[in-house]
Amino acid sequence: MTLQFIDHAQVAIPRGAENRAREFYEGLLGLPEQPKPPELAKRGGCWFESEAVKLHCGVEEPFHPARKAHIAFQVDDVQGLADRARAGGYEVIDDDLLEGFERIYIYDPFGNRLEFLQPVEAA
Numbered sequence: 001m002t003l004q005f006i007d008h009a010q011v012a013i014p015r016g017a018e019n020r021a022r023e024f025y026e027g028l029l030g031l032p033e034q035p036k037p038p039e040l041a042k043r044g045g046c047w048f049e050s051e052a053v054k055l056h057c058g059v060e061e062p063f064h065p066a067r068k069a070h071i072a073f074q075v076d077d078v079q080g081l082a083d084r085a086r087a088g089g090y091e092v093i094d095d096d097l098l099e100g101f102e103r104i105y106i107y108d109p110f111g112n113r114l115e116f117l118q119p120v121e122a123a
Helices: 018-028 076-085
Strands: 009-013 046-049 054-059 072-074 091-095 101-107 113-120
Touching: 009 101, 009 113, 018 054, 018 076, 054 091, 076 091, 076 113
Parallel strands: 009 054, 072 113
Antiparallel strands: 046 054, 091 101, 101 113
């Protein structure tokens, strides 16, 4: 058996928070929402998928945000994303501790930490 790739990642959200998840994951990050299979839709939550990224938001009760554990996404404009996230009122943490990358953390509306990084071209 060999691991081939990650099919999707999931973050937890509180019950009834799907619209806030849509504002963040589709509105800010640009991940289109995809319909959940009917049996799974009964549980609540929502799924967002592009060609390269699949992210599922699942209802967790009681809800506890992942303040340390996180998903890391490579992006092509870290600074632009940081600016849009700040303008939207989201918590953004700048981080320059990983050599060779421009990197930030953004906390989704529920307090889950997400990492966004962009390789820095060598001079």
